[in-house]
Amino acid sequence: MTGTVARHGAPGPNAEPFAERLSEHLVKGIDGLVESADVIDSTFGTALLTLRARCVVDPRAAAVETWEAAVNAMQLGSALFAVTGVSEGSVECRINRKLRTIPAVGPLSTADAGNWLTAFWLAVVCRDQTRMTQLCEIPLERLRSPEGQYDEYVYHWADVLQTYWLQRPGLVDKLIAAIEASDPAVVRVAPRDLLQGVLYPPINLFYHFVRKDEEGFSPALVEALKLHKAYWTLDEDREADIDGSIALGPLATACLAYDGEIPIEVESEYLPKHLLQRGWLGEFPT
Template sequence: MTQNVARHGIPSGPGAEALAQRLADHLAGEIDGLESSTELIESTFSTSLLVLNARCAVDPRAARAETWDAAVNAMQLGSAVFAVTGTREGSVDARINRRLRTLPAAGPSSMADAGAWLTAFWLAVVCREQERMTRLCEIRLDRLRSPDGRYDEYVYHWIDTLQTYWLRRPGLVEKLTATLRASDPAIARNVPRDMLQGLLHPPINLFHHFVRKDEEGFSPALVEALKLHKAYWTLTEDRSTDIDGAVALGPLAIACLVRRATPDRRRIRVPAQAPPDARLAGRVPDMSRMPTPRRGVMASRGAEQARGTAVPQGACVPGEARHRYAPLSEEPHDDESAPARRSGA
């Protein structure tokens, strides 16, 4: 049985289309400027996320090549933030917006913090960029800590959990347990309660179902995550028209991880329209009814931009509600995408 979570009323139509294109044009100029200076790379990354949300607002099926372009650009910029802040001298090479660019090193910076890491990691997961995921997971936690105590401790436990899972380090269950405990609203006080419960905690809960191999619980939890996302972004009139609510990026990324780790490659059938659907998010269609040529469009564009990062047909798309999880415990599990996961990294 499938369920639909109706998407809230994010503005669409010709005006929204024009806005998305203007933002994309502006982003292209910002990206070109990074080769002279990376001082504003944090702002450029933020602009790329705005473009992605704007594209998804007008393309709720995430079926257009422009939407995939936006996802890949955001992913590449998220990785670039940590590349340029990881060295003090010289430059780093980064492929962004279809070109290999030489970016000046920026040195350690507060912009490469825990929040930016989570966003960059989710984007790498959605775009199936395993090497980028590995490089991000090899970043030390102390490099991500904000000196001003901006983030609650659970955020660092959460990052440690994800890095442990992806790099197959020991202690996954204990670290996830610590994350769950520290994310209790009675303990986490640096973030508004509605944001914690509506946006930040649901991905942790989904991952918890995954780790427990909870076949019955994951799909309902995904539906609940989308409902919470919608509830948060419709709580006030201003939020309901904010394109920042166009994509439930965290739940989407966890669904991608689960599908990739599912041995029989079944899909988690939880149609939902809260974020955009098809390859990026949202109301998940029956991919058997999707026209095959879509894959060619997406694959060719993705390969051009991200060196073969294109999402295959049906990738990251939830399918059947009762799926099986790959073993995930303190012993090595069978997720073929997890590194040994160090290919080229």
Template sequence: MTVTVARHGVPGPDAERFAERLSEQVAGRVDRLERSADAIDFAFSTALMALQAHCVGDPEAAKLETWEATVNAMQLGSALFAVTGASEGTVECRINGKMRTLPRIGPQSFADAGNWLSAFWLAVVCREQQRMTQLCEIPLERLRSPEGQYEEFMYHWVDVLQTYWLQRPGLVDKLIAAIEGSNPEVARSVPRDLLQGVLYPPINLFYHFVRKHEEGFSPALVEALELHKAYWTLNEEREADIDGTLALGPLAMACLAYDGGLPVEVESGYLPKYLLEHGWLGEFPT
């Protein structure tokens, strides 16, 4: 039986125009990247916001504009790691409908585990297997924040995903390390509600997915979305934050399960239907 998890919030009267303005900002920032890629992290964060804004008024991702926003965010996430991989030369990237030559800028603090996860989730949602492989081939040490921004379990988690996708050995041990490291008694620097409501649920979903646990995946997905909702509705400030519109990590896990033949018996505005079911796949070059 399909379970519905209602998304919080109601689109305002100017939701569509707000999404359009953000997409226009993304287009402008993408055009400037060919002169200098130093601000690619701002372009990526704006593209993520634009995607979330489109999903506010289009919770099923039934409109082409929402798919375009998804693809732009995915392309910018991949480009961010492409341009920070070396300090010299250029890299060819397709972004916002055309091939672009971007200057490499060398290692940057924003090319970290957090942005890697967002970029990887987007590549999964867009079913961009080549980009998934490219992201998974990035050495883990390259993603470590010099400021020690993340707890160790975040790097274990990235290692789990890279190991799974590239079919490297040691997946079980690495997954156990990620699960144990995300225990609130271990990851003490992370706010407990953030850890339990946002960061841990994708790890739990992956556990059910990789075990091919047909009876357990959908209940775990429902729990993940309810935790996501609880986190983003804890107070008025969070409830008004557009970041809560889309449950990107759980969506990516649901896409893996859907493509892998596991039943995904959940409907929610946090999981846009046509992104989950790859309804726009092949609509235009990505």
């Protein structure tokens, strides 16, 4: 039986023009990176906003523009960590269908665990295994925020994903450590509603995925989407926030499960169908 989780809200009359304006602004920002990459983190943020705006008007990701937005966001997320990993010279990065030579930036505080998780999820959704590997080879210490911006479980979680993808030993123990460290009784930085509604569900989904729990995965995915929806509809400000248009962590984990031939018996616009089912893969070089 297929579970359904309806997405909150509906695109207004200005949704399409808004997405188009964002796309135009993003292209200008990408073109400017060859001169200076000092604001590559904000360009990445614009790319994420563009992807979410595209998913508002195209919730099934049936249009090539939505796939292009996903690829651009993925490429910029990976580029953020590439240019901040070196302090001299330049880095070759393919972004928006072109191979670009981008000046090195050196360490940026925004090249942290939070943005790493987002960049990794995007690489999973786009099925770019090379970028997944590159991201997983980044040392965990490089992802630590000097301001103590994240709870410790975030670093455990990043370690779990790196261990899984690079097939390192100790995956089960690390996953248990991540689950224990994400207990609301232990977490001190993340607000409880954000933790329970957005941050923890991908960890729970991954637990079902690595156990190859075909019976439990889809119910856990439905629960994750319901929690996502509850978080983003708590008040009017959140409901109007475009960040809630897709559930990126659950989407990426569902992509892993889909590729692992675990049945996905869930339909939701929070999980754009053609991103989940890799319908655009191979449309153009990524």
